[in-house]
Amino acid sequence: MLKAEAPRVFTELVMYARRHFLIKEELDMLRRGRLSNKESTALLLFAIFLESNEEDLIYVMMQEGAPEVLRQLTREHPSLGRKFPILTAFTTSF
Numbered sequence: 510m511l512k513a514e515a516p517r518v519f520t521e522l523v524m525y526a527r528r529h530f531l532i533k534e535e536l537d538m539l540r541r542g543r544l545s546n547k548e549s550t551a552l553l554l555f556a557i558f559l560e561s562n563e564e565d566l567i568y569v570m571m572q573e574g575a576p577e578v579l580r581q582l583t584r585e586h587p588s589l590g591r592k593f594p595i596l597t598a599f600t601t602s603f
Contacts, residue, residue, distance in 0.1 A: 525565070532558075532569045539578050544586060552593055555579065559595045576600045 512519045535551040555575065558566040570576075580600035583590045590597040 528566060529569050529573075532566070532575070533573050536570075536573050536575055536578050539582060542585075544582075552579075552582075552589065552596060556593045556595050559599050 535554060539548055539551055555570065558570065576599060579596050583597055583600060
């Protein structure tokens, strides 16, 4: 509504909303339980987020329950722990 009055605030709001939506959608896909190429891409994306050590992204992952989703997946598919050791480390640290 007042985008012209505060363009930086609006831009930042949109950026954070997109991040949150992306992480939520990827975790929802992983919660469905299948492991196809799409899900593998989501795991790679989360591994990249963790490697970047970007606090905002990790915070959103925490808010959306990523540690529990990833913990369950690594339990069900032990090979994921070998492919994505950073995800295993993330799930055990929280």
